Amino acid sequence: MSIARAERLAARPWAARLVKPEALTGYGLISPAVFLMLVLLAYPFVLAVSISLTDRVLGEPGKFVWLENFLKLLQDSLFRQTVWNSFVYTISTVFLKLVLGIILALLLNQEMPYRNLVRGALLLPWIVPTSLSVLTWLWMFDSLFSVVNYILLGLGLISKKIPWLGDPFWAMVSVIIVNTWRGLPFFAVSILAGLMTIPRELYEAAETDGARAPRQFWHITLPLLQPVIAVVVLFSTIWTFADFQIVYILTHGGPINATQIFATMAYDVALVAGRIGEGSAISLFLFPALLVVIILLLRYLRRE
């Protein structure tokens, strides 16, 4: 429809000067996406931002307080702990996923029997709904019936059971393990895809120059993987900072707030205590910083 219209417009010289048909086609093509995202994403988002600038509680009118919520949060001891936890959680999981992901991708890039089956199996943690798989982990970390402890004790690797979700330190370890478990396939497969685009000739040339595997890895593989790694790390960082379900199901932020992260604290403050102004501020706290990072990354990628 928009095409016919564009062509009609193009027939008239004054219109052609104003809007090119190509542009009209373009607008026509993006309009459904734009419409949907304006109504169901941008608009609620703007509302959420405006809520974060008020002192509203659930179901009641609030007053506009500018950045007071954000400033108060900086003073809040629990929030400071939450920031720290979130960084520990995000940095360690992203690091683990990256290192293990590269190793796994290198393994999967080799010739082997049943390669697709193996690849598919390794993808499972990532494709199964989080709410279901994390429940399984909750059951595996059960204080009494933990099968993880059962195995470790059975193998003689530990002498007494590990309080997985019960100890502040181990609880953090647990959520990190589960996040790594779930996110690793995404890293591995993406990096594998990157590996597959590296031309064989480069390695052959290096081989003739006498470069061994580790050197090849540092001088060919890694540099060429850089854009892929940048994108994957960025996505994962954003997702992990916003992660909710894993922590919510496993520890609900405990024990003693040891695993309280942005999303779980925002949930408790906004929904359970009903302070949605402050809760919105918590979940938007990192938005400006992440926005800057994402724009920088996009520019870097465009230059590549």
Place this chain on the structure above:
Amino acid sequence: MRKMKQGLVHSRGDGRISRRAFIGVTAGATAALSFGTFIRSGLGAAKVNVLTWSNTLRAMDDVLREQAKQYTKEKGVEVSFEFINQTDLPAKTAAAVESGAGPDIITLWSDGPHLHAKALVDVDDVTASLGKELKGWTNIGKDIAIVGKNWKAVPWGIIPIALTYREDWLKEVGYSTFPDTWDELLAASKKLKDKGHPVGFSLGRAIGDGNQFHYPLLWAFGGAEAKKDGKTVAINSPETAKAVDYRRKLYQAGETEDVFAWDDAANNRAFLAGAVSVTVNAASIYWAAKKDAPPLREVTNHSFFPKGPAGRFGYSTAISLGIFKFSKAQKEAKAFIKWLLEPKQYSAWMGIGEGMMAGLLNYYEDDPVWKKDPKLEVIRQIPKYVRMPGYPAPPSRPAAEAMIKFVIVNMFARAAKGMATAETIKIAEQELKEVYGKA
């Protein structure tokens, strides 16, 4: 269009935002809106939707489903129950309050009527007529549901929380009755642990059991998080210090170290598996044992919380039914709630639970269910001792927030992990001041 604007103003509250909201929606959603009206116009007669929690005992929910069907048949008003697990209930409630859409009747947790008062219809007429017919409301019922002068919800019941213990193991270490004071419990738990039967009271993220054990402990030693005005933080007191010291000793002497990992379900499993001798819980353990472990049920009994210097206390979750202001079936909803709480229906429901749920109308203190089993006598009396978080002040938003942030539980948990008493109280005080400072 006009209707939509009103809807927005109503739900946003703040005039400034709503105007912007209005422009935003108009720009984008006119077409979609007409589609929406089209769908809505299909709805005819009043229908009452009730959103409630999935009871631990599925049988109790089955009774509700049956009763809804029966009501529809008798009165011609369609009623349906939707069940959801309790941890996700706050999200649903919040979304309903904010968007002005959702169930007609909502199940509110203890302090819920206070937190959501502005979104709820006054139900004084329902509570007045029920009170008149059924010997009046218990104090705890009034505490949770009266906000200011009005009843904001109809108290539905309380889940009496008692100490559940193994009679056989207590006998083994020389107790024919359960220790009556906290100090005696400490001595008993040491003996129990030495025999390989530690006690266990959740110090983890168990929003139910953790809080239900530790508020009464604090109160029994005379401590309180705030003064009676509900504004002044009063946690830093010698009484609190005594309670904290006690908690550390209890953990070290007689408790399993699993308690830090316990969610609300874990102690049930631990008790049923014979891993602990005393724990804090609703009658659900006793109930579960009926099917899965009958011999265990024989040696399981219930007790009040022990007495402390300041007396005997308890904290149990009470639930109430509120009607949202946006509901188009308020009259029908009120009639249904009234019907649901009448003896014929209520006794049937409560009876199936066998102590899982107690009524908040005085009439139900003499319900036949309590005569079924002598071990339920304690459960019957539990509500007498119950106070709500925030005590001695009435339930409030800060008190609720302190609870969901586990301020009190964490104070005790840090002490059990070895932190000095003064230090852990100081942290709790700081957290409470942040919470109460916002009120």
Place this chain on the structure above:
Amino acid sequence: MSRKRFRIVRRIFGLYLPLAAFLFFALFPFYWMLISSFKGNPELYNLQANRLWITHPTLEQFQELFAKTAVLQWLWNSFFVSFLTSMISMTFGIMAGYALARLRFPGAQVFGLATFVTYLVPTTLIFIPLASVVQYLGLSNTIWSLVVTYPTFLIPFCTWMLIAYFKSIPRDMEECAMIDGCSRIGSMVRIVLPMAIPGIIFSAMFSFTLSWNEFVYALTFISSTTHKTMSVAVPTELIRGDAYFWGELMAASLIGSVPVALLYSFFMDYFVSGLTAGALKG
């Protein structure tokens, strides 16, 4: 001879052993899910029993599940929503992706950036205002509330993914077609789309997975048992009060996991090749 042995050893330590470790890590939870769902309660909660094996296999958890819950309905809902939303998102994604990859018009860059920025929007927060919008649309507590909202986080992904894909397809063929009298849209449908099929399948699969997985929107917009999707129904309906019925929960999780696993086993080739060809070239 010794060289051959060296190669075998290297293969074992350099490939099979580490791969086995990864496989164990990835798959053990599913094994645990599987055996837990075929155990009866007495065996499940017995501290003395061998936890890694089933001594008395039973179907009672499944029977309980099918008799007392609407598990098949949930499964169908999940499938219906995921299928429809991935189709919608893919269609809109193809349109937008093609426009951004091939056409020049003012605002294109801004739109491109905007799709990227949407990843930053936290769903745990946005569902509250969104619930109001859903209510104005009259879609509360219907499956359509999910069908319209899921594309908001799927379209950006599909668009972004397909831009890269379309860019990798040479312009010449398209231009030839256009010179031969084909319209812009005609050439897109006839020339570009067939060449982009791996990328399209990949993004459809990806969208399907994300929809199947979604939790927060489905939790807040849907109340009725009969409209719930699998990922929400299992935790909200099967965790009762303060008790987790692990046998049933694991059985239901298993049922909720199998369909997506099957989907991937059929389309694995497309998945990897789609990813290689498009997604990550930026």
